[in-house]
Amino acid sequence: MAQQTGLQFTFTVEGLDASTFAVTEFKGNDTLSLPFSFTVNLASRNPSLSPTETIDRNATLTVWQQGTLQQQWHGIVRQFTQGDTGHSHTIYHIELVPPLARLALRQNSRIFQTQTVPEIISILLQEMGINDYSFAISRQLVQREYCVQYRESDLAFIDRIAAEEGILYYFNHSSNKNTLIFTDDTQQAASLAEPLAYNSRSGGSSSVPFIRTFARNTQICSSSAQLKDYSFKKTAYSFLQTSAAKEADYQQATYEHFDYPGRYKDDVSGKPFVQFRIESLRRDAQTANAKSNVPTILPGVKFTLQGHDDDTCNRDWLIIAVTHMGTQPQALEEAGGEGATTYNNEFIVIPAHRPWRPPFNVKPRVDGPQIAKVVGPEGEEIYCDAFGRVKIQFPWDRYSNSDDKASCWVRVSQGWAGSQYGMVALPRVDHEVIVSFLEGDPDQPIITGRTYNATNQPPYELPAHKTRTVLRTETHQGDGYNELRFEDQAGKEEIYVHAQKDVNVLVENDRTDNIKHNLHLDVENERFSHIKVNDHLTVEGESRQHTKGNYTLAVDGSLHMKQGKALLLDAGNEVHLKAGSKIVIEAGAELTLKAGGSFVKIDASGVSISGVAINLNSGGSAGSGSGYAGVLPLLPGAVEAAVTLNTVSPIVWSHQLEAMKGNTIVWSQQLEAMKGNTPVCEVCMENEQ
Numbered sequence: 001m002a003q004q005t006g007l008q009f010t011f012t013v014e015g016l017d018a019s020t021f022a023v024t025e026f027k028g029n030d031t032l033s034l035p036f037s038f039t040v041n042l043a044s045r046n047p048s049l050s051p052t053e054t055i056d057r058n059a060t061l062t063v064w065q066q067g068t069l070q071q072q073w074h075g076i077v078r079q080f081t082q083g084d085t086g087h088s089h090t091i092y093h094i095e096l097v098p099p100l101a102r103l104a105l106r107q108n109s110r111i112f113q114t115q116t117v118p119e120i121i122s123i124l125l126q127e128m129g130i131n132d133y134s135f136a137i138s139r140q141l142v143q144r145e146y147c148v149q150y151r152e153s154d155l156a157f158i159d160r161i162a163a164e165e166g167i168l169y170y171f172n173h174s175s176n177k178n179t180l181i182f183t184d185d186t187q188q189a190a191s192l193a194e195p196l197a198y199n200s201r202s203g204g205s206s207s208v209p210f211i212r213t214f215a216r217n218t219q220i221c222s223s224s225a226q227l228k229d230y231s232f233k234k235t236a237y238s239f240l241q242t243s244a245a246k247e248a249d250y251q252q253a254t255y256e257h258f259d260y261p262g263r264y265k266d267d268v269s270g271k272p273f274v275q276f277r278i279e280s281l282r283r284d285a286q287t288a289n290a291k292s293n294v295p296t297i298l299p300g301v302k303f304t305l306q307g308h309d310d311d312t313c314n315r316d317w318l319i320i321a322v323t324h325m326g327t328q329p330q331a332l333e334e335a336g337g338e339g340a341t342t343y344n345n346e347f348i349v350i351p352a353h354r355p356w357r358p359p360f361n362v363k364p365r366v367d368g369p370q371i372a373k374v375v376g377p378e379g380e381e382i383y384c385d386a387f388g389r390v391k392i393q394f395p396w397d398r399y400s401n402s403d404d405k406a407s408c409w410v411r412v413s414q415g416w417a418g419s420q421y422g423m424v425a426l427p428r429v430d431h432e433v434i435v436s437f438l439e440g441d442p443d444q445p446i447i448t449g450r451t452y453n454a455t456n457q458p459p460y461e462l463p464a465h466k467t468r469t470v471l472r473t474e475t476h477q478g479d480g481y482n483e484l485r486f487e488d489q490a491g492k493e494e495i496y497v498h499a500q501k502d503v504n505v506l507v508e509n510d511r512t513d514n515i516k517h518n519l520h521l522d523v524e525n526e527r528f529s530h531i532k533v534n535d536h537l538t539v540e541g542e543s544r545q546h547t548k549g550n551y552t553l554a555v556d557g558s559l560h561m562k563q564g565k566a567l568l569l570d571a572g573n574e575v576h577l578k579a580g581s582k583i584v585i586e587a588g589a590e591l592t593l594k595a596g597g598s599f600v601k602i603d604a605s606g607v608s609i610s611g612v613a614i615n616l617n618s619g620g621s622a623g624s625g626s627g628y629a630g631v632l633p634l635l636p637g638a639v640e641a642a643v644t645l646n647t648v649s650p651i652v653w654s655h656q657l658e659a660m661k662g663n664t665i666v667w668s669q670q671l672e673a674m675k676g677n678t679p680v681c682e683v684c685m686e687n688e689q
Contacts, residue, residue, distance in 0.1 A: 006066040007341040014058040022331035031321035033358035038096040043089040071295040103154035133180040146408035148442040166276035170300030195304040211292040223255040225278035227262030241274040280357035316352035365440035528636035552630035576625025
């Protein structure tokens, strides 16, 4: 009976004889941007075929017409079912899918960096052994800095990122393989060699190709799309993109589709993204449903319709989806050979000039914060960019190494962040951090917290020191730390400051210290002070000072000293008083000069002179003192003012700091001047320019 139509269906499986199966019936769905799926009912004289002989093997379903190949679908066997056994045949049911369907079985979490969508897709296909694919992309795609496959199958990930770039895919079936085609331009789709005739009244042989039903459909869809996004690098830019529908005058223009975030960071991606969005939303705005007996009708192929009563239908159409159906009842002897072999299909088309975009799949969302580890280049302790971003590695990332290639630059939330003010505490390499995701988007991580773990312990043992609040840093490229600690235990309250090297304090106006008890100051080297106006000191009790070396007091004006009771000086060897003009010693009751057993005493009773001999104008000479040899004090070192960034890019901060280093006093030169007993105020700034 097969000779009545000239049709014949065959099904072969790799490793089995070509005559193993006879096709009794099949039905297959083939749609743009979806793997095709065929359910094939088979009869075999072998009643004991096992799944291991068919499952996951290459297989081919073929349609023949008068012995000539009409169409083939190459794929793999995804499902094998053994049915009943009749007089001479056993029934089997097999599902045929393309190798691409294997990717639906591979779920993964993975990070791709600085790669385009075609490059990412190629990696996933080749890992599954799929090499028969090609790209027909009409525009230059932008590399994605950071693109995450998160807890989704390889196929779902490909579908999602391809749709974002307006890329669809379909299968090109040839005599020995099918090729997976990715494209963003359906205008370049191949066309059937001959036009297809429409004949709703045909009752002739099914061997003549024709379309027997063709019903057009128009529906209202979104009339425009508007997307918006944000970038911290361009905070004032709106990133607003809009695209209006074309050929939509049959409906209202108020059906706007708005979405945020648009998942782009510049206009180069934003403009096509919003266009792809409206084209996807309107992919079903104008369609037609048809039925035919033409097996070469496939998704992604164009054809010309002719002979329709409505001349507006006689035009080029793009095939979107096809359902193939075939019956071959005479393959079963039990059926008595009744019935003819038939092939029919139902398919959906759109006008060929209209673009078609795949639907946008929902992007996986991260349910909550995650733990990650800060990473960087080997040997680096602190690794960041000009914006204070760091690199991280997630525990689920099985592909990257713990280095600066593990992730994109990730922003770090700070306790306070204003325009050139706030706080900065960068997480360092090997620190454990808490990572959140903007809008739950795995492509947009942001560090929002830090945690200790078994490797990185708190600075003080807990709970023994649970009353301490501590800020402790660690010396970069060395040993040591800086620390600010608060002790809140009752009776032991304390604020403790530890500086591994220097402490510099700059007060722009007043500073007031009010100490209710004692002040202890212990300087193990030298102390320098410089008071540019007045110095006031009031001691209500005793004032004691012990200088174990020399003591110099230099007063450019007058030195006034007043004692309420007595002024007592005890010099171990010499007291030398010298005045440029005069010295006046005045006592209210008595003045005495005493040396070597002789003395001169002046009091109210007169002047008394006593000595072994009293010489008046008899020669001799006056004694002399050691003379003044005081050393002026050194000035203290200057404190660098905080750098004002204004509108300067963060990239040049280091250059500003470098330029300011010449404004400090050179300590080594001051110390050399002191050792040589050479007074010095400060190093001339002109010599340091």
